[in-house]
Amino acid sequence: MKSLADIRFLITAGPTREFFDPIRYISNRSSGKMGYAIAEAARAISSAVMLVSGPTALTPPKGVEFVPVTTAQEMAEAVWSRFEAVDVCIMAAAVCDFRPKKTAASKIKKGSFSGVLELEPTPDILAELGRRKKSQVLVGFAAETDDLESNAREKLVRKGLDFIVANDTSAFDAETNRVAFIGHEGKVERLTELPKSEVAKAIIERAVRLVR
Numbered sequence: 001m002k003s004l005a006d007i008r009f010l011i012t013a014g015p016t017r018e019f020f021d022p023i024r025y026i027s028n029r030s031s032g033k034m035g036y037a038i039a040e041a042a043r044a045i046s047s048a049v050m051l052v053s054g055p056t057a058l059t060p061p062k063g064v065e066f067v068p069v070t071t072a073q074e075m076a077e078a079v080w081s082r083f084e085a086v087d088v089c090i091m092a093a094a095v096c097d098f099r100p101k102k103t104a105a106s107k108i109k110k111g112s113f114s115g116v117l118e119l120e121p122t123p124d125i126l127a128e129l130g131r132r133k134k135s136q137v138l139v140g141f142a143a144e145t146d147d148l149e150s151n152a153r154e155k156l157v158r159k160g161l162d163f164i165v166a167n168d169t170s171a172f173d174a175e176t177n178r179v180a181f182i183g184h185e186g187k188v189e190r191l192t193e194l195p196k197s198e199v200a201k202a203i204i205e206r207a208v209r210l211v212r
């Protein structure tokens with residue numbers, strides 16, 4: 001058994017941005033608050049915490065190795081290259097699922113825009129980690145508007161996770177979160193609505209129990 005202070009964490013947070021010209025992008029409402037709170041909770045027990053974050057308005061917690069990224073592709077490279085050296089990886093980032101097929105080199109002029117933006121899928125960072133995983137504890141999030149628990153359970157299996165944190169989309173940009181943990185034991189652990197700092201502690205506690 002590793003001592004708590006020796007556990008190495010990799011946490012992701014925030015949205016990604018997918019550009020279609022030098023100044024315009026598609027993104028989502030993620031504030032990064034949940035991921036930053038998780039990094040802070042991890043830092044309270046270990047000094048080996050890396051935070052890979054998309055653009056947010058937040059200040060990274062003190063003592064955390066901070067890796068800023070912008071796009072899903074950059075986040076994928078930052079995470080995949082660090083994964084082998086950690087014990088716990090928690091993907092709280094709201095990675096854009098799609099990106100524009102082309103990024104124009106100069107600002108698209110109103111008059112020359114067709115009105116159609118062609119998109120292609122971004123890499124599924126977490127699913128790839130699930131394939132590469134050895135002894136790491138791998139945790140994902142599922143933000144859903146409908147059928148939260150059944151969708152989350154499907155992602156748990158498809159992405160090779162140890163457990164998944166299911167929350168409804170009202171948590172986006174909020175100070176609190178109401179989550180359920182779904183693991184392989186079949187039983188759903190539902191938490192009451194709590195500040196994100198408390199949810200973060202519960203996630204870290206559960207992940208740490210699974211470290212081999």
Ligand code: CTP
Pocket residue numbers: 072091092093094095096097122123124125126127139140141142143144155
């Ligand atoms: N995720 C990821 N890479 C992506 C998309 C999502 O690593 N390109 C991660 C998220 O960080 C989260 C988990 O996968 O931990 C679930 O994300 P979600 O968007 O809910 O699931 P999707 O795989 O996008 O599935 P769907 O669009 O069917 O809901």
